[in-house]
Amino acid sequence: MKTVKLSRTLTAVLALLLALCLSLPLTACGGGSPTETATGTGSETVTEAARDTDTATGQTVDKNLNVNVAVLSGTTGFGMAQLMEQSSKGASALKYTFRVESDASNILPALLNGSVDIAALPTNAAANLYAKKAGTVQVLAVNTLGVLYVVTGEGVNVSSFEDLKGKTVYCPAQNPTFIFTALCRKNGLEPGKDITIDNTYAQPAELRTVLAAGKVDIAVLPEPMVTIARSANDKLTAALDLTAAWSAAFGESAALAQGCVVVRTAFAEAHPAEVAAFLAEYEASVKFVMENPAEAGTMIEAQGIFAKGAVAAKAIPHCNLCFITGQEMADKLTSFYTTLFGVAPASIGGAVPDNGLYYGVK
Structure with missing residues (x-):
């Protein structure tokens, strides 16, 4: 083994550098690691460098937070197509992981165990999940009327x-x-x-x-x-x-509200800025799909929401896609759930949900 001998001059220089390093904050000697700030439940950490201002909402969001979204295939998922496309290109405000399922029964357990944060579901599935475990999820928006x-x-x-x-x-x-x-x-x-x-x-x-x-x-x-x-x-x-x-x-004011988007309540409480950013992106996506059916059809097929994009494009004008939030959402769903309860109580879990089901509604 070779022994490397240092000259007296080099030894002096190294000693001086060591003294300077010890006089600085630890972060200056450790390679410049960003300060970490706890967020959510405390199990997640977010670097300041990962935070950014979402131009749609003006709020600071965590660009590194992975938002897990489940989408039901068919019309309930159509409105998500442009957002999924943007995300696949790295052009979305948030970092998303999307999964498309053909049956809502594959999504509900994932919402309960926390492996899915946001999901597009039939409205009765949302009511049943709320009845099963109140406080687990909230409806963010109605996304599909009668089809x-x-x-x-x-x-x-x-x-x-x-x-x-x-x-x-x-x-x-x-x-x-x-x-x-x-x-x-x-x-x-x-x-x-x-x-x-x-x-x-x-x-x-x-x-x-x-x-x-x-x-x-x-x-x-x-x-x-x-x-x-x-x-x-x-x-x-x-x-x-x-x-x-x-x-x-x-009655003419009654809404046949078939599809909705829900969020895990714990996720919404921990990440309100990110939920707002998602809603802004999702609203823009729904609008794009409604206004550009041909291009949206291509996206719908590419993202696995529906197998035939040309058919989806032809059907979009008849699918009653929408984006309804807040009190209007609550009113329409309460009316719809009340009607279903009157004829088939089990279809919504045996009770008309209270306002706790509706995000942003007191």
Whole structure:
């Protein structure tokens, strides 16, 4: 092993440098590490360099905070497409990790265990989660109004609910079934007695396939499945618009609020600036999708929200996408939940949610 001998001059220089270093703050000798500030629950640390001002909200946000967002495929997720595209290019105000799921039941446990922070869900799923564990989530915005239609096959004539008496109507599970049940009862048809509602094909995509193939005669389908089915079988008819039927049954001011975006309450309380930034970005995304259906369709396909972008683009004008927050959101959802509770209490967890469900509403 070689021993390196230092000259007296070099030794003196090193001693002087050491003395200067010891006289400075530790951060000056340690490579210039930024000061760390605790945030959230205390388990997360945020560097000052990671903080930035969001131009949309004017608030300081943590650019390094990873926001986990779950998106339900189909129309409930359409409005998220442009934000997902921006995020994939590093052009969003926040750092996001997105996941797309075909079934809300895959998202609810993730909200409960904290692996998802924000999610686009059916409105009844949000109510059920709130009933199961109050305070876990809050609704940030309503993002989808009515998109359901009764579609009939060749030779089946339906122009009113009365025409459905004695018939079997195939319907996707969860929200579509609850909505259709409410409308049937309001129109004097008791499911199981006057009409059969069959959930054999629980997912809209599989129901659309069998309807287009002529294996079922009457089905409740959402857009864009209606568009796809009718493209595959031009003998199909969109016989009843359930959004119009809802207004006729429950009043013009009643909203058929089918989709929403929720946030984990703990996340919202720990990161209010980031929630505000998300809402600003999401509102802009919804607006973009509504105003630019062709370009949005390409994004929807690229982000895995729906397999056929061209079909999504054609369906967007009929999907009733929206961005409703605050008191208006609370009023519309309370009215909707009250109606569902009156005909199918279990569909919203057995009780109409109180204002604790609504973000920013006292």
